[in-house]
Structures are given as structure tokens and as C-alpha cells.
Amino acid sequence: MEFKLSEGVAVIERTPSVLRAMLGGLSPEWTERDEGPETWSPFVIVGHLIHGERTDWISRAQIILAQGSDRRFTPYDRLAQFHESAGKSLDALLDEFASLRRQNLAVLADWRLTADQLELTGEHPEFGQVTLHQLLATWVTHDLGHIAQIARVMAKQYRTAIGPWRAYLPIVDR
Amino acid sequence: MEFKLSEGVAVIERTPSVLRAMLGGLSPEWTERDEGPETWSPFVIVGHLIHGERTDWISRAQIILAQGSDRRFTPYDRLAQFHESAGKSLDALLDEFASLRRQNLAVLADWRLTADQLELTGEHPEFGQVTLHQLLATWVTHDLGHIAQIARVMAKQYRTAIGPWRAYLPIVDR
Numbered sequence: 001m002e003f004k005l006s007e008g009v010a011v012i013e014r015t016p017s018v019l020r021a022m023l024g025g026l027s028p029e030w031t032e033r034d035e036g037p038e039t040w041s042p043f044v045i046v047g048h049l050i051h052g053e054r055t056d057w058i059s060r061a062q063i064i065l066a067q068g069s070d071r072r073f074t075p076y077d078r079l080a081q082f083h084e085s086a087g088k089s090l091d092a093l094l095d096e097f098a099s100l101r102r103q104n105l106a107v108l109a110d111w112r113l114t115a116d117q118l119e120l121t122g123e124h125p126e127f128g129q130v131t132l133h134q135l136l137a138t139w140v141t142h143d144l145g146h147i148a149q150i151a152r153v154m155a156k157q158y159r160t161a162i163g164p165w166r167a168y169l170p171i172v173d174r
Numbered sequence: 175m176e177f178k179l180s181e182g183v184a185v186i187e188r189t190p191s192v193l194r195a196m197l198g199g200l201s202p203e204w205t206e207r208d209e210g211p212e213t214w215s216p217f218v219i220v221g222h223l224i225h226g227e228r229t230d231w232i233s234r235a236q237i238i239l240a241q242g243s244d245r246r247f248t249p250y251d252r253l254a255q256f257h258e259s260a261g262k263s264l265d266a267l268l269d270e271f272a273s274l275r276r277q278n279l280a281v282l283a284d285w286r287l288t289a290d291q292l293e294l295t296g297e298h299p300e301f302g303q304v305t306l307h308q309l310l311a312t313w314v315t316h317d318l319g320h321i322a323q324i325a326r327v328m329a330k331q332y333r334t335a336i337g338p339w340r341a342y343l344p345i346v347d348r
Contacts, residue, residue, distance in 0.1 A: 001331035007203055011328065017195040021188055022321075029181055127338035134337035141332045145345040147196075148325035154185065155318035157175035162315050163308035164301035171319040174348075 003137040005113060013105055015143045016098035019046060022150060024094055031090050033157055042150045046093045047081025049146060053100035055080075057139045058107055064122040064132045065111070071122040177311040179287060187279055189317045190272035193220060196324060198268055205264050207331055216324045220267045221255025223320060227274035229254075231313045232281055238296040238306045239285070245296040 023031055023042055034041040040048070060073045085093060111117075118133040152171055159172040166172055197205055197216055208215040214222070234247045259267060285291075292307040326345050333346040340346055 001203060001207065001335065003332065003335040007201060010200055011204065014195055014200075018192060021191040021195045026184055026188075027181060029175060030185065033175065124338070127341075130337055130339070134335065134339060137332045137335035137337075138339040138343070141329045141336050141339070141343050141346060144325040144329035145343055148322040148329070148345055151318040151322035151325070155315045155322070158177065158311045158315045161175065161177040161308065161311035163304055163311075164298065165304070165308060165312040165315070167301075169312070169315050169319055171322055172315060 003118075003133045005118070005136065008136055008140045009105065009108070011140045012101070012143055015049075015147070016094070016101050018147055019049075019097065019150075020094050022147075024091060026090075030154055030157065033153070035153055035156055040149070040153070042153060043085065043090050043093070044081055045146050045150055045153075046090065046097060047085035047088075048078070049143070050093060050097050050100060051077065051080040051084060052139075052142070053097065053104055057135065058104045060122060060135055061108070061111075061132060064120050064135065065117065067120060073122060073124055075125045177292075177307045179292070179310065182310055182314045183279065183282070185314045186275070186317055189223075189321070190268070190275050192321055193223075193271065193324075194268050196321075197264060199265065204328055204331065207327070209327055209330055214323070214327070216327060217259065217264050217267070218255055219320050219324055219327075220264065220271060221259035222252070223317070224267060224271050224274060225251065225254040225258060226313075226316065227271065227278055231309065232278045234296060234309055235282070235285075235306060238294050238309065239291065241294060247296055247298055249299045 023046070028043075031042045034044070055074070056076055063071055063073060088096075113132070118131065118136070120132050121129045122132075122135070124130045152174060155169070155171045159166060162169060162172070197220070202217075205216045208218070229248070230250055237245055237247060262270075287306070292305065292310070294306050295303045296306075296309070298304045326348060329343070329345045333340060336343060336346070
């Protein structure tokens with residue numbers, strides 16, 4: 001499936017309501033457990049998504065669109081949420097994410113990107129040259145990956161509780 | 175994490191709104207593509223969840239609670255949705271699922287299950303003896319597994335569009 005801006009936006013504009021439906025008001029038994037050492041709970045994942053809204057997608061798109069002499073992206077901090085989310089409730093994080101996502105989608109809409117602009121490039125610190133459409137498709141895929149991760153982290157909490165059905169539910173062992 | 179009825183219900187009562195947030199009104203580009211031969215699209219998955227509401231969870235719980243001489247479950251038809259969903263729109267399926275889930279949760283609540291009842295057993299056609307709490311924990315885990323699957327199926331549609339980011343997004347190759 002090729003990237004089309006309107007179809008990509010249709011997915012990322014839903015993510016705040018998906019996260020709220022999955023996690024809003026849910027007990028910490030579900031939202032603060034992870035998959036073991038060095039893994040993330042749903043609470044941590046929402047903080048990670050917030051950090052992306054603040055520092056990644058739109059900032060990188062701006063670097064590409066400016067087409068300056070230095071188009072190199074700032075490396076992404078995958079651990080920022082451990083201090084940025086400290087002391088906050090999950091419901092507060094869900095609100096913060098929804099608000100940032102709404103602002104970012106408004107910026108994106110205002111750009112009225114053309115097909116030519118979607119092929120402009122920036123420099124990823126590791127991959128080298130990447131296009132704006134690849135960046136925006138990654139924004140969509142990154143959301144979906146973390147939605148799947150949240151469902152998996154929650155499912156794993158019942159790995160033992162489901163007894164023999166574990167054989168039919170590979171998600172608890174992934 | 176041990177199974178607690180209230181915590182399990184807190185997850186499965188959210189699933190209709192999670193599915194609606196993810197899929198309601200979304201184009202068939204997203205909802206009708208799958209992962210290849212013998213795999214399921216989001217549309218097919220929602221039909222599968224509907225079939226579970228009609229024939230699986232509550233029906234099996236009733237067999238267990240009745241404690242009759244024959245406590246063997248009817249095998250689950252994993253392909254029923256291919257004819258049952260035929261000709262329906264995804265939005266109609268989402269409504270149907272929400273309605274059935276609401277009815278089933280009302281039945282479950284009316285039972286006011288005790289800790290002793292949660293340890294009663296039925297006979298799974300393949301696994302043999304299983305408890306009511308294992309069945310109910312599986313209902314929860316099964317929902318979460320299919321939510322993760324829907325996100326994965328959608329993410330995979332951008333496997334090519336994300337370019338080199340594929341290296342960072344294992345969900346598109348799972």
C-alpha cells in the first residue's frame with residue numbers, strides 16, 4: 001500500500017481515542033506492569049508517544065521542508081519518558097498526548113503538502129537520506145506498533161491465568 | 175497477575191470502543207487488507223469476535239456453571255465469520271459486536287460469580303479440564319490478541335512506504 005497523506009492522517013488522528021479507550025481510567029494493575037526487565041508498561045509507552053509528538057515527527061518534517069544546508073535530524077531519545085512522565089497520572093498523559101497530537105495535525109494540515117514536497121529528503125542520523133513520505137508513513141506505523149505493544153503487554157499479564165489456552169494465544173509468549 | 179473478575183471485565187467492556195476508535199469510518203484500504211494468503215483483515219477479525227460473543231464465551235461458561243454430566247464444549251468455528259459477515263459493512267459489524275458484548279457482560283454480571291464458582295470446570299475438546307476463571311481470562315486475552323493483530327495488519331500495509339525505518343519497526347515483519 002502506497003503512502004497517501006489523507007489515509008495516513010486518518011489513522012494517526014484516531015490514536016488518542018484508541019489509547020483512551022484502551023487505558024483511560026484503567027487500574028495500575030493493567031497500566032503499570034511490563035514484560036520484564038528493560039521493557040515498557042502502557043504508562044511508559046504513552047510517555048514515549050508524547051515525547052515523539054514534542055520532538056520527532058513534526059520537528060523532522062520541518063527540517064525536511066526547510067531544505068537548509070544541514071538537514072540532519074536530532075537523534076531520538078528513547079528513554080526521555082522515564083523522567084518526563086515522573087509524577088504524572090496516566091489520565092493526564094492521555095490528555096497531554098491528545099492535545100499535542102491535535103496541535104501537530106493542525107500544523108500538518110496547514111502545510112497543504114504537495115506530492116513533490118512528500119519526496120523532499122532529510123538526513124537520518126543512522127539511515128542517511130529519507131523522504132518526507134517515509135517519515136510520515138513511519139509516524140503512522142510507529143503508532144500502530146505501540147498500540148499492538150500495549151495490547152501485548154496487557155495480554156501477557158494473564159499468561160498463567162489462561163491455563164492450557166496459552167497454546168492458542170501466542171501473544172502471551174511473543 | 176492472577177485473574178480477578180472485576181479487572182478482567184474492565185478490559186473486555188472496553189473492546190467495543192477500542193475497535194470503534196481504531197476502525198469506525200476508516201476506508202477499506204485499511205480495513206479489508208490482510209497479511210497475505212490465509213490471514214485475516216480487520217473486517218474479518220471483527221466478524222470473528224462477533225462469532226465468539228454468539229457461541230463461545232458465555233455458552234461455555236453456562237456449560238461449566240450448569241455442572242451437568244456432559245460438560246464438553248462445542249468446538250469453536252474459526253471460519254464462521256467468512257459467511258456470517260458477508261454483505262455487511264464494517265460499521266454494522268462494530269455495532270453488532272458492541273451490542274452482543276453489552277448483553278454478554280450483563281449476563282456475566284447477573285451471575286454474581288463467587289470465588290468457588292470460578293474454580294468449577296468444563297471439558298475443552300482439546301485440552302480437557304479447564305476452569306471458569308481460565309475461560310474468562312482467555313476471553314480477555316483473546317480480545318487483546320486480536321486488538322494487537324488489527325494494529326499489526328494495518329502497520330504491515332506500510333512495510334514498503336516506511337523505507338529504511340523498517341529496521342526499527344519489527345511489527346511490519348512479524
